[in-house]
Amino acid sequence: MKLKHTVNFIKKHTVAIFVKVEKEEPKVCTFNEEYIKLFNSLVKDKYYTPSTPFAFGFASNTRVIFITYREMKNYMYETWKNAGASLIKIMKDLHIDDIEVDMAELFAEIASEESYIQFCLGMILSSYSFDNYLGDKRLKEKTVIKNILLVSGDKKDTENAIAKANQIANCIFWARDMVNEPSNVINSLTFVDRAKKQAESRKITTTVLTEKELKAANMNGLLGVNAGSKNPPRLFIAQYKKARAKKHILLVGKGITFDTGGMSLKPADSMLGMKDDMAGAAAVCGALFLISDMNLDANVTVLCPLTDNKTGSAAINPGDVLKMCNGVTVEVVNTDAEGRLILADALAYGIKKFNPDFAIDIATLTGACSIALGRNATGLMSNDEVLTKALVDAGNDTYERVWELPMFDEYKEQIRSDIADIKNTGGRLAGTITAAQFLSCFTEGAKWAHLDIACTSISESDNKYLSKGATGVGVYLLAKTVEKLVDVQKV
Numbered sequence: 001m002k003l004k005h006t007v008n009f010i011k012k013h014t015v016a017i018f019v020k021v022e023k024e025e026p027k028v029c030t031f032n033e034e035y036i037k038l039f040n041s042l043v044k045d046k047y048y049t050p051s052t053p054f055a056f057g058f059a060s061n062t063r064v065i066f067i068t069y070r071e072m073k074n075y076m077y078e079t080w081k082n083a084g085a086s087l088i089k090i091m092k093d094l095h096i097d098d099i100e101v102d103m104a105e106l107f108a109e110i111a112s113e114e115s116y117i118q119f120c121l122g123m124i125l126s127s128y129s130f131d132n133y134l135g136d137k138r139l140k141e142k143t144v145i146k147n148i149l150l151v152s153g154d155k156k157d158t159e160n161a162i163a164k165a166n167q168i169a170n171c172i173f174w175a176r177d178m179v180n181e182p183s184n185v186i187n188s189l190t191f192v193d194r195a196k197k198q199a200e201s202r203k204i205t206t207t208v209l210t211e212k213e214l215k216a217a218n219m220n221g222l223l224g225v226n227a228g229s230k231n232p233p234r235l236f237i238a239q240y241k242k243a244r245a246k247k248h249i250l251l252v253g254k255g256i257t258f259d260t261g262g263m264s265l266k267p268a269d270s271m272l273g274m275k276d277d278m279a280g281a282a283a284v285c286g287a288l289f290l291i292s293d294m295n296l297d298a299n300v301t302v303l304c305p306l307t308d309n310k311t312g313s314a315a316i317n318p319g320d321v322l323k324m325c326n327g328v329t330v331e332v333v334n335t336d337a338e339g340r341l342i343l344a345d346a347l348a349y350g351i352k353k354f355n356p357d358f359a360i361d362i363a364t365l366t367g368a369c370s371i372a373l374g375r376n377a378t379g380l381m382s383n384d385e386v387l388t389k390a391l392v393d394a395g396n397d398t399y400e401r402v403w404e405l406p407m408f409d410e411y412k413e414q415i416r417s418d419i420a421d422i423k424n425t426g427g428r429l430a431g432t433i434t435a436a437q438f439l440s441c442f443t444e445g446a447k448w449a450h451l452d453i454a455c456t457s458i459s460e461s462d463n464k465y466l467s468k469g470a471t472g473v474g475v476y477l478l479a480k481t482v483e484k485l486v487d488v489q490k491v
């Protein structure tokens with residue numbers, strides 16, 4: 001899809017004009033008299049009412065569509081993203097692949113540069129579809145949107161909004177693609193290849209720890225989970241550095257490229273879809289690329305522990321004990337609670353080696369988080385108020401909203417083991433929190449937050465600017481969080 005600016009209407013095919021539904025008397029704002037006349041006649045003949053999603057008519061042989069958009073109180077940016085998304089939906093429904101958008105109405109309402117970016121972002125994000133494995137016949141059935149022209153006298157602001165929205169969307173699309181790819185394509189090695197390629201194009205430095213180095217670093221959590229697999233384990237490290245950086249932030253993403261559950265095997269129905277268990281790793285990489293593209297004044301280090309969780313003959317068994325890289329011993333009571341084992345090693349390793357001002361991990365970690373929060377919020381657990389506030393604010397700005405769960409000490413009792421320091425699950429009660437309590441044994445001394453995206457990493461349907469499949473959650477959220485943390489004065 002090409003999104004471009006133009007000063008004058010070309011009136012080639014179709015023109016779109018937005019109408020805000022809250023207005024008592026429907027009114028449309030455009031600099032084109034003919035379109036105002038057309039709109040008023042549609043209202044008079046009741047073809048347009050504030051409750052219709054769109055209405056259209058013809059003016060000078062051009063089809064003109066009036067599209068409603070709704071304000072969402074307290075979430076200004078989301079209003080604009082949804083307005084952009086509604087345009088794409090109508091284009092797809094009506095099989096329109098080329099359109100000119102009259103920006104006069106939106107300019108009368110758009111309050112800031114950021115709102116304009118969000119409007120463009122809503123359009124671009126909605127145009128995503130993962131078609132890598134569709135044959136020609138299936139591809140032909142799809143409406144592919146070719147051109148959107150934004151008609152406006154303001155060239156500079158429009159081009160700026162388009163460029164910035166593209167920057168954000170490109171990194172989100174990279175993460176969506178990684179998660180949507182099946183596990184016979186994305187494994188620990190191909191993940192590293194693809195992430196490295198993106199990093200190198202941005203002058204982000206990368207290091208990869210292989211089995212030998214992981215053994216030397218005593219990363220027995222990662223090695224233990226990998227024991228039943230044919231694919232080797234990897235720790236992917238990517239670093240973005242700025243000479244005038246004010247903060248160093250560590251981002252750790254869970255990279256289980258497929259989760260069978262290991263010896264505590266998942267039932268078939270729950271196993272389908274487990275290619276998405278590396279959505280955290282995809283999110284931190286996508287966020288790092290965006291942070292680099294936004295040229296933020298921070299040092300950011302990304303760690304992705306990568307492996308699949310399989311049942312090969314060397315696989316660990318329930319009840320086995322692992323000594324993790326910081327010396328803590330873990331009784332693995334359930335091999336399907338593997339994500340926290342690889343995250344624990346990566347967090348302990350990263351905090352010790354890089355001594356960051358803030359550490360954040362993100363993971364498709366617990367089914368319990370889906371039960372607690374559903375698809376509309378990511379679980380947040382943290383030991384630091386400044387970091388919590390940055391994540392909550394960034395969540396509201398990007399509409400990748402997060403919700404804080406308590407980290408009371410008493411929850412830790414659920415993960416006491418009889419034969420080791422801790423065990424890797426705390427039972428059904430508060431499963432999301434006890435997983436975070438487990439991770440807290442590996443983040444001592446650090447200002448740290450944990451994000452559980454078990455339910456927000458996937459959309460079950462095409463919904464506004466999300467397509468069915470991977471959402472790319474975390475990319476924009478983490479980049480915005482880092483942007484906010486850069487300006488935090490006291491640490």
Ligand SMILES: [Zn+2]
Nearest residue numbers: 259336337338
């Ligand atoms: Zn699992």
